[in-house]
Amino acid sequence: MPPVLELRNITKAFPGVLANDHINLDLNEGEIHCLLGENGAGKTTLMNILYGLYKPDEGEIYVRGKKAEIHDPNDAIALGIGMVHQHFMLVPVMTVTENVMLGVEEKRYGLFLDRAKVAARIRELSQLYGLEVDPNRYIKDLPVGIQQRVEIIKVLYRQADILILDEPTAVLTPQEVEGLFKVLRSLVAKGKSIIFITHKLKEVMALADRITVLRNGRTVGTVTPSEVTPEKLAAMMVGREVNLVVSKQEAHPTEPALEVKDLYVADERGNLAVRGVSFDVRLGEILGIAGVQGNGQTELVYALTGLLPIQAGKVRILGQPIRSTSPRAILERGVAHVPEDRQRHGLILSFPIHDNFVLCTYFWPLFARGLRLQEKAIYENAQKLVEQFDVRTPSIFVPASSLSGGNQQKVIVAREFSRPIRLLIASQPTRGLDVGSIEYIHNRILEKRDQGTAILLVSSELDEIMALSDRIAVMYRGQIVDIVPAAQATKESIGLLMAGIHPDEAMKAAPTRPGEVERVF
Amino acid sequence: MATPPNSQETRNAASPAASPPRPGVARYVSGSAAQALLVPVLAVFVGLLLGGVVIAATDAGVAAVFRAFSADPGGVFRAIWQAVVKGYGALFYGSIGSPREMLDGYRIYLETGDNKALLKAIYPFTESLTTATPYIFAGLAVALGFRCGLFNIGAEGQFFIGALGAAFVGYSISGLPAFLHLPLALLGGALAGAVWGAVPGYLKARFGAHEVVNTIMMNWIAFRLSDWLLTGPMQAAGFRPVTPNIKMTAALPRFFEDPLRFNWGFILALVMAYVVYWLLFKTTIGFEIRAVGANPDGAKYAGINVVRNFVLVMTLSGALAGLAGTAQVLGVDHWVGQGFSAGYGFDSIALALLGKSHPLGVVLAALLFGFLRSGATRMQSLAGIPIDIISIIQGLVIIFVAAPALIRWLFRIPVPTAEETVLTRGWGK
Numbered sequence: 001m002p003p004v005l006e007l008r009n010i011t012k013a014f015p016g017v018l019a020n021d022h023i024n025l026d027l028n029e030g031e032i033h034c035l036l037g038e039n040g041a042g043k044t045t046l047m048n049i050l051y052g053l054y055k056p057d058e059g060e061i062y063v064r065g066k067k068a069e070i071h072d073p074n075d076a077i078a079l080g081i082g083m084v085h086q087h088f089m090l091v092p093v094m095t096v097t098e099n100v101m102l103g104v105e106e107k108r109y110g111l112f113l114d115r116a117k118v119a120a121r122i123r124e125l126s127q128l129y130g131l132e133v134d135p136n137r138y139i140k141d142l143p144v145g146i147q148q149r150v151e152i153i154k155v156l157y158r159q160a161d162i163l164i165l166d167e168p169t170a171v172l173t174p175q176e177v178e179g180l181f182k183v184l185r186s187l188v189a190k191g192k193s194i195i196f197i198t199h200k201l202k203e204v205m206a207l208a209d210r211i212t213v214l215r216n217g218r219t220v221g222t223v224t225p226s227e228v229t230p231e232k233l234a235a236m237m238v239g240r241e242v243n244l245v246v247s248k249q250e251a252h253p254t255e256p257a258l259e260v261k262d263l264y265v266a267d268e269r270g271n272l273a274v275r276g277v278s279f280d281v282r283l284g285e286i287l288g289i290a291g292v293q294g295n296g297q298t299e300l301v302y303a304l305t306g307l308l309p310i311q312a313g314k315v316r317i318l319g320q321p322i323r324s325t326s327p328r329a330i331l332e333r334g335v336a337h338v339p340e341d342r343q344r345h346g347l348i349l350s351f352p353i354h355d356n357f358v359l360c361t362y363f364w365p366l367f368a369r370g371l372r373l374q375e376k377a378i379y380e381n382a383q384k385l386v387e388q389f390d391v392r393t394p395s396i397f398v399p400a401s402s403l404s405g406g407n408q409q410k411v412i413v414a415r416e417f418s419r420p421i422r423l424l425i426a427s428q429p430t431r432g433l434d435v436g437s438i439e440y441i442h443n444r445i446l447e448k449r450d451q452g453t454a455i456l457l458v459s460s461e462l463d464e465i466m467a468l469s470d471r472i473a474v475m476y477r478g479q480i481v482d483i484v485p486a487a488q489a490t491k492e493s494i495g496l497l498m499a500g501i502h503p504d505e506a507m508k509a510a511p512t513r514p515g516e517v518e519r520v521f
Numbered sequence: 522m523a524t525p526p527n528s529q530e531t532r533n534a535a536s537p538a539a540s541p542p543r544p545g546v547a548r549y550v551s552g553s554a555a556q557a558l559l560v561p562v563l564a565v566f567v568g569l570l571l572g573g574v575v576i577a578a579t580d581a582g583v584a585a586v587f588r589a590f591s592a593d594p595g596g597v598f599r600a601i602w603q604a605v606v607k608g609y610g611a612l613f614y615g616s617i618g619s620p621r622e623m624l625d626g627y628r629i630y631l632e633t634g635d636n637k638a639l640l641k642a643i644y645p646f647t648e649s650l651t652t653a654t655p656y657i658f659a660g661l662a663v664a665l666g667f668r669c670g671l672f673n674i675g676a677e678g679q680f681f682i683g684a685l686g687a688a689f690v691g692y693s694i695s696g697l698p699a700f701l702h703l704p705l706a707l708l709g710g711a712l713a714g715a716v717w718g719a720v721p722g723y724l725k726a727r728f729g730a731h732e733v734v735n736t737i738m739m740n741w742i743a744f745r746l747s748d749w750l751l752t753g754p755m756q757a758a759g760f761r762p763v764t765p766n767i768k769m770t771a772a773l774p775r776f777f778e779d780p781l782r783f784n785w786g787f788i789l790a791l792v793m794a795y796v797v798y799w800l801l802f803k804t805t806i807g808f809e810i811r812a813v814g815a816n817p818d819g820a821k822y823a824g825i826n827v828v829r830n831f832v833l834v835m836t837l838s839g840a841l842a843g844l845a846g847t848a849q850v851l852g853v854d855h856w857v858g859q860g861f862s863a864g865y866g867f868d869s870i871a872l873a874l875l876g877k878s879h880p881l882g883v884v885l886a887a888l889l890f891g892f893l894r895s896g897a898t899r900m901q902s903l904a905g906i907p908i909d910i911i912s913i914i915q916g917l918v919i920i921f922v923a924a925p926a927l928i929r930w931l932f933r934i935p936v937p938t939a940e941e942t943v944l945t946r947g948w949g950k
Contacts, residue, residue, distance in 0.1 A: 307821060328824025337822070345822040350815045355808070359823040363805050371804040 002065035004029045004193045005050075005081075005162055010059035012045055019045040021217040022059070027162065032184060032194045034204045037214035038237055038434030039405055043197050046214070047164050051083050052076045063162075082160025084151045086167045092140035096133055097122060100154050118157075125156050130186050144292070145176035152183065163187065164195045169203055173292045174462055174495040181207055199237070199434065201230040202463075213237055238436050246467040248446050253285035253470070256316075257423045257454030258304070263313035265296070265303040272311070273299035275478040283422065286445070286455040288469030288486070290462060292498055296478035297458045298340055301427045304456070305337045306330045307345070318422055331360055333423075336416035340427035340458070342405075346412040349401035353393060354382035356400045357415050389414035390440070406437035413441055417448065424448055427458040442468060462494060476500035560925045561875055561882070563932055565889065568918030573605040575913050576906060580604035608906045615899020616892040618645040640777055645899065647776075647783035651853060653891025655680070657790035658845030659869030660876060660883040661797050662718075662838045667878040668801060669834040670814040675721060675736025676842040677866025678743030679714040683843025684850045685747055686713025688857045689755065691767025691850065702770040706851055707789075707844070714843015715836045717743060722835025726828035732835065740866075751859055763858040773852035786852035791884065793844065798880040810834055842866060871919040890915065 003026040012020040020042045027033050037043045048054045050061065052070040061068045063079045070076050076083075090099050097119045106114040119135035126132055131149045139147060148168060155163055165184075169177045184194055184207065198204060204211055205225050213220040213236040220236045234242040258281040265274035274296045281287040291297055302308035304315060306327035315322050317333050331337070339345035347356050358367050358378050367374050367381070382396040391410045393403055400408060409429070416424070426445065430438040445468060449455050459465050465472055466489065473483040474497035481497045577583050583600045590597050619642065626639030659676050666673035673679075687710030694702060721735035748762070757765040775784040801807035812820040813830045821827050845865060850857055872890055876882030897911035921928050928934070 305822075326824065326826070327822060331824050339822060344816070344818045346819070348812050348816045348819045351812070359812070359819070362808050368805045371806060373803055373805060373808060375803075 001029070002062070003027055004064055005195075006062040007046070007050065008060045008062070010046060010049055010061075011057050012042075012049060012054060013057055018217050020049070020056070023214070023217070023219050025212055025219070025222075027193050027195060028209075029193050030188045030191055031209045032188055032196055032207055034208035034211045035195055035197045035214065036199065036201075036204050036211055036233065036237060038199060038436070040216075040434075041214040041237070042217040043214055044166065045217075047083070047166060047195070047197060050076065051081065051164065077158050077160070079162075080160050081162045081164065082155030082158060083164045084148070084155060084166065084168060086170065088147050088151055090139045090147060090150060093138065095136055095138055096142075096150050096153075097135040099139055099150060100135075100157050104158060121157065122153055125153050129156070129190070130183055131156075144294070145172055145179065148172070148180065149183070161192050162195070163192060164197070166197045167199070168196070169198065169200065173498045174491060175499055176292075177203070201233050201435075204233065205230060215239055234435050238434070240436075242435050242439060246442050246446070248468070249450065251285045251449065251470040253282035254452070256280045256282045257318055258456060259314070259316040260304070261314040263300070263303065263315060264311040265299045265308055266311050267299050268308070273478050274303065276313070277475075277478070277480050279473055279480060279483060281423070281454045281456050283454045284449060284452045285470045286449050286457050286468050287483075288465035288472045289456065289458045289475055290465045290472055290494055290498060291460065291475035293460045295475045297427070297460075297475050299478075300475070301337075301340065301425055301456075301458055304330075304425060305335070305339075328360075334419075334421050335423045335425065336419060336421040338409075338412055338416055338424070338426040338429050340431075342408055342412055347400045347408060350399055352397050353386070353391070353400055353403070353411060354378050354396040356411055357382045357385055357396075359415065361419065385411075385414040385418055388418075406433045409433055409437065409441065413444060417444060421448075421453060423454045423456070425456045425458075428460065429457070430459075430461070430464060438464075462491060462498075466491065466494070474498055557877060557879075557882075559934065560928050561877065561886070561922055563928050564875070564921035564925075565918050567921050567928065567931065568914050569609075571917050572910060572914035573609070575910055576608040577601040577604050579907075579910070580608075607904045608900060608910070611900040611904035611906065612893070612896040612911075614896075615645055615903065616649045616896025618642055640781060644781055645895070647781050649892045649895040650787050650888075651782050651784070651891075652895040653887045654784075654786045654790050654852065655845040655849045655865050656869060656872055656887035656890050657787075657794060657884055658848060659842050659865050660872040660887050661794060661880060662841035662845065663869045663873035664876060664878040664880065664883050665797060665801070665810075665841065666834060666838045667873055668814045669810045669830055670817065671722075671725075671831060671834055671838070672733050673718065673736055673835065673838045673842070674733055674870065675718065675739045675743075675839070675866070676845070676869050677864070678736070678740035679717040679839045679842035680846040680866045681743045681747050681861060682717045682846070683710040683714035683840075684846030684857050684861055685750060685755065685764070686710045686843065687771075687847035687850045688764045688767055691771035691855075692765040694771075695768050697770055699770040702768065703773065703851070706767070706771040707847055710843050710847025710850070711840040712843070714846065715840035718839015718842065719832060719836040722832040722839075725835070726831045732831075747857075747861075748859065751857070755857075757856070761858070764856050766856050767851065771851060772855060773848065775852075782853050784852035786848035789844075789848065790887075793841065794880040794884050797841070801880070806833075842869070845869070868915070871915065871922075874919065875922045 005027040007023060007025040010020050010023045011018070023042070023046055025033070025035070025046070035043050035046070045054065049056045050070065052072045052075050055071070061070060063081070068075075068079055070079065073083075091102065094102070097115050100122055101113070101115075101118045106117050108114045122133070122135040131153055133146055133149050133153065139150065142150070152163070168180060172180060184196070188194060196207060208225055210222055210224055211228070211233070212222045213233065215237060231242070260280065261278045263274055263277045264272060267273040277296075277300060279287065289297055289300070299308055303310050306322075306325055306329070310323055317330065317335060320333065322330060343349060348359065355362075355378070358381060361367060362373065362378075367377050379396060385391070386393060386396055389410050391403070391414065392407050400411060403411065413429070424445070429445065430441050433441070442464075445455060445457070457465065457468055466486065469486045471483055472486050472489050472494060474481045474494060476498065477500060481500060481502055484493070580600070583597065583604050586593065586596045586600045622642035623639070626636075626642040630636045630639045659680060662676050662679070663673050687706045690706040690709035694705070697705070717739055721730070721732045721739055724730040724735050725732045751762040751764065755764045757763055773784045773786045773789070775782060777783060801811060809820065809825045809830055810833075812823065812825055813827050817827050820830075846861075849861075849865075854861075868890060872886045873883060875889070876884070876886035893911050893915060897908045900906050900911070901908045
């Protein structure tokens with residue numbers, strides 16, 4: 001039997017870059033085929049070609065043994081190809097049913113929407129594949145894990161039997177990831193075929209039937225999980241040996257650098273996002289804040305760095321209280337901030353790199369005499385940092401927007417780390433970065449800790465929190481559920497805390513009602 | 522249509538160092554400055570081309586032979602060609618003048634010391650520069666706003682108020698020497714415009730009121746306020762709603778005798794363009810302004826006081842627009858009447874767009890507008906082509922500048938890698 005899907009010699013060039021260079025990939029029926037590669041390896045380009053968003057320069061696509069011409073997503077859908085995007089394409093103010101039928105509306109008398117019929121079909125699909133969801137709920141009221149189920153149902157409703165999932169686990173808790181994997185396994189058991197795009201090695205090892213690794217637009221190889229180790233996969237992805245284990249010495253914390261007591265913060269729309277949070281971070285230690293995205297971590301960091309006002313509570317930085325202080329005043333106290341959203345806060349994308357390096361310090365006597373910017377000093381500073389932090393860029397004069405995500409992050413890290421700092425607030429410092437860049441930034445953070453800097457690390461990557469932190473605080477719905485020493489934390493215990501279940505309750509709940517944890521979401 | 526490489530994946534992998542041959546017209550142009558100029562220049566070109574179509578379509582001669590199209594198609598094309606050449610020839614003669622007359626005039630001047638012929642020959646050219654002067658100031662005003670992400674639609678009102686301020690200082694004070702009176706009058710005009718710009722700036726910073734709405738409202742207030750001033754407190758003796766003439770100590774000196782009105786205002790405008798350039802690109806103030814304009818969230822993160830920059834830029838923008846009116850009063854008209862501004866403030870928005878909000882671009886665009894406007898008057902009298910054709914050409918040019926994708930598509934120019942300047946933001950931000 002021919003494979004359900006076969007990509008032969010797919011080549012796609014963009015000005016200045018060969019995104020896909022004669023890539024071959026085949027997908028068997030009932031198979032989960034993982035597409036593994038760093039950012040920029042060409043995974044998304046390849047899938048966009050398959051989904052009809054790009055036209056390949058060369059190569060052919062065969063679906064169920066027949067040559068297919070895919071010019072736009074409608075062609076792809078007609079061929080039974082469905083895509084679950086990394087960023088959900090849902091309308092928050094509509095119900096699950098309405099979202100699912102959007103674009104393929106069922107009608108009565110050609111005029112009225114037949115919601116009941118669609119809802120019935122959704123229930124059917126839910127039961128068949130274990131995708132539990134209430135068709136009448138509004139998307140905005142659903143947790144992210146469930147929203148993702150809606151995306152999958154959307155694809156199934158359009159009768160896809162080849163599913164493409166683009167980095168689907170980025171927004172999920174470990175438990176939700178388990179739930180997703182269960183769904184995916186039940187899908188393939190019933191004859192669907194899945195392409196799963198990711199850069200996370202552990203997921204690949206747990207889920208894949210086969211793995212195809214891409215690097216710089218080329219296929220490095222196709223393997224099965226039993227043939228490889230995570231280390232070997234990482235080496236295939238990056239093209240060199242990568243140290244996956246962060247080695248760190250014991251922390252020697254001294255005095256507190258950041259003290260937070262009963263902090264309340266409202267988000268930009270005025271809803272209370274942080275509700276009575278207390279903790280402290282001492283010089284020479286890393287406090288990790290774990291939690292699923294959207295549980296108040298963002299607002300917590302914004303309040304600590306002056307980007308959002310403090311509603312109530314006390315914050316002291318290096319012994320001095322802050323209260324509705326400007327970002328600059330906080331910065332001048334020796335605080336560095338690696339922001340969560342590097343394109344929104346961390347960089348002025350249209351500015352050249354050299355200006356981004358002095359974004360927070362352009363007025364320092366070193367860089368400005370009176371009003372006049374000292375271009376020479378700014379250029380020298382940039383040249384120095386580019387070399388020191390290994391930023392891959394053709395020159396210091398190109399706009400920050402032209403750098404890859406990893407190198408953009410390096411610009412921010414270089415800028416923030418090169419000041420004399422006592423407290424570092426790093427939010428999602430490695431989000432979307434490749435294995436090599438992650439390794440580099442982790443080592444830099446540990447180096448800062450060992451030099452006696454206090455570090456508040458916020459990350460939704462549990463592995464990152466576990467690897468770097470000395471203590472771990474877990475946030476859930478705006479509150480800290482618990483703070484535990486990293487040595488005592490396990491992935492499971494933190495995962496439960498991330499779902500808002502306190503260890504004591506979890507002890508009681510887990511053995512008797514195993515289904516409980518999942519249904520919380 | 523070809524899909525642009527805008528996915529994160531491909532952008533990440535792109536190495537800007539390796540640049541393949543560019544397709545289309547872009548192949549023949551190198552350098553980033555030339556690249557930046559390419560789209561505006563082509564837009565002007567397409568605008569003039571379509572303007573030619575309009576000239577031909579409205580030409581009586583063409584219409585006459587067109588009825589006999591089947592009999593003599595060649596005659597129609599000849600007529601079209603003649604109409605367009607006559608029109609643009611007149612435009613050229615009206616805006617720049619005749620090179621031959623200039624040479625002849627120069628020779629007469631050398632031989633006899635009589636400069637009448639020479640002055641007559643360069644009159645159109647100097648008149649175009651004179652027309653361009655307020656455009657430069659007002660264009661700089663709007664461009665400065667754009668750089669900070671602000672859309673100053675109020676240049677028109679600020680222009681008017683600035684002119685009234687300068688006129689007031691110009692006629693009400695007497696007995697001052699020129700070296701005091703002129704700077705004072707300039708300052709008066711700039712300050713009046715600055716106040717008119719600062720109000721919407723403050724309202725935006727303090728209350729989040731959108732500057733587009735408020736500058737429009739400030740325009741209306743300016744128009745009606747000037748009506749009242751010109752028929753009341755500032756009215757000259759007599760019945761006409763005009764201010765008294767300014768004292769000559771407050772006037773911007775002219776380079777030649779009448780009727781040439783070319784004056785120091787033009788030089789001042791060029792100096793101001795350089796000052797704005799210096800401020801924007803060489804100082805910490807400009808760093809802040811550009812950061813706020815390009816990414817207000819990033820600017821806030823960096824510790825820049827975003828709202829203070831809004832007030833500052835609106836004030837400076839108002840001052841520049843006020844200087845546009847000032848230069849017109851002190852250099853050209855010497856008094857202010859109703860309907861004084863003639864749309865300079867609104868044209869300047871288009872002009873700032875055409876100049877890509879860069880001071881040099883603004884100067885070039887202002888010269889283009891000055892030459893078109895001033896040449897149009899001559900075109901009307903010499904070729905019988907209505908002055909409105911120039912408005913249509915200007916409109917077409919702006920449409921093409923505002924739709925760079927259209928020009929890129931027409932001439933097969935690839936999308937630039939660098940981000941384009943963010944001109945304005947949506948509502949409510």
